[in-house]
Amino acid sequence: MDKEKFYITTAIAYTSKTPHIGNTYEIVLTDAIARHNRFIGKDVYFLTGTDEHGQKIQEIAEEQGITPQEHVDKIAGEIRNIADMLNISYDGFIRTTDEHHVKTVQKIFKKLYDQGDIYKGEYEGWYCTPCESFWTKTQLKEGNCCPDCGRPVQKTKEEAYFFKMSKYQKQLEQYIEDHPDFIQPESRKNEMLNNFIKPGLQDLCVSRTSFTWGIPVDFDPKHVIYVWIDALSNYITALGYSVDEKGELYKKYWPADVHVIGKDILRFHTIYWPIMLMALGEPLPKKIFGHPWMLFGEEKMSKSRGNVIYAQDLVRHFGVDAVRYYMLHEMPFAQDGTITYEVFISRYNSDLANTLGNLVTRTVAMVNKYFDGIVPEPADEGEFDADLKSVAVGAISAIEKKMDQLRVADSLDEIWKVVNRANKYIDETTPWILAKSEDTKQRLGTVLYNLIESIRIIATLLSSYMPETSKKILDEIGADESSYESVKSFGSYKPGSKVGNADVLFARIDTEKKLEELEAEMAANAEPEVEIAPYKDYIEFDEWEKLDIRVGKVLECEPVKKSKKLLRFTLEVGNEKRQILSGISQYHKPEELIGKNVVFIANLKPRKMMGLESCGMILSAEHDGKLTALTTINDIQSGAEVV
């Protein structure tokens, strides 16, 4: 009988810059799931890769004076190195610049166009020829005039391709209802259904003409295929899928069993992707898992704060498997998790050094001490043996249940139950007392055999999560059996094997010392040179004169209800009052602004936000996530012009 297949993917990583530890979490999580399924006998294909197109990459490359291709080659290389460093067992690594991918995406686009799912339309906008600018309808002045120069605008000349999402809406809704496990975790399902699908899907713009670093539409080359069709298709093009020829891997592995992705791109994977597949007439993936994020303490990671944690640094300090362990064990299933050095070291010391490492060391040390390093034959079962065995043997089925639900952290707990049980067993059986008399030597041998076999089971089970440690332990105890079958029963370890020297597996870390070291390193890595936003192009004096900038006195200021960012201001401007909304509530408390002078653009076209009208724009200075509103040095009559 053929092995059951299992196709699992991560999202492809965007190659704009080197990923930090949060970005790395996803691939480690996926790796554990992939390895586990391989372990239990499935035929696994694990795909990861890089997303290498887009405007942002084009811009970054330009800034650095290199070609986009050179840039993505470099970053893709880094990403792959990180994956390799972390022992990621991927079977395929796709890059969206791969030739097969590019060609296939073009064919997919063409096919969808030919069958009418993609149509050429107009980007919702109006074009002002003299100004060479696009405007959306809401930006226009009365009578469809350019807000810049006041001249009439033409309905858009910017053409674009659109995907008819609405056509598949009902079908998608039905699919999601019929497959309650399709979107994980559950809460996300409702989010998608209620926020997007049920209110009605908008047609999706799937091409751009504003940049060139992307896959061209082959029958209309000034258009570049915009991110979703390009990026999402990777899951099938990597398997050799094409429109006319599906390929062996594709036939074997599609549909995907799990797409593991960040919660932020759930929408694209649960709506656009299934619809694309429906349009192509291909089956839908079985499960989409939107994992939570890994945050650094309370703070956002930022280069200038010097608190970015990179996987490489963690690995250098703590080792690959400690990093894998932390990510796999400390992240909650559906809520964002955090990583701090304090917690990391604490988990390292208690779980890895004390509980697991020490169990191996002390057991091996006893085999050396009492049996010259040769694991003895077990004899008759004694007290406590049955319980130890049942815990050890029972672990695998518990783990399989948890892993089926993608509960990786819980699976590790199941392994640690065995570790704890084994530690307790030593206390119960007191080998050091048994060693004192020749009469109890046989019992001693049995006890040590049971411990070694328990450790063998533990190490075998660990292989999906901490492959390097798993192998080290198996070597240390001289085990040659580490199969799935062998952990279902007790006794696969062959007596007579030689154990190692009881080397320390995870050396305890001196918390204070290590923290000092890490802090010093972080301080050294903080970038001292200040990076400011690039300057814009020169403008003419008369362009400057078009701006009407004024001083206003804040009479009232309050948060806009339900809004995360907006503050509603009432300004005194001469004898008038004016309402302006400004998205700065993250940075300023309303009460600290009342009575202050602020500077605002008075002739910016009014616009409604969150149901309120905003007549102008309050000026603020912003740098690196910090922001402060502008004010005047001395008091001055409100309404005063800024010149």
Next chain:
RNA sequence: AGCGGGGUAGAGCAGUUGGUAGCUCGCAAGGCUCAUAACCUUGAGGUCGCAGGUUCAAGUCCUGUCCCCGCACCCA
């Protein structure tokens, strides 16, 4: 009344179909010495956000209410 999730020991979290409230770390006491000052046992510590209700019985169901978070509209 936008949609959804959550508020449980000092911290981080579990709590399935309602029936004595659990886990890990931390803390305290004891045990042990094979081991990485590790390991084992026991203990202290919780009005399960708040207020009502259903029930013989509610963390678990219902209503109201207060916070926190995610998503959406939203930084002009």
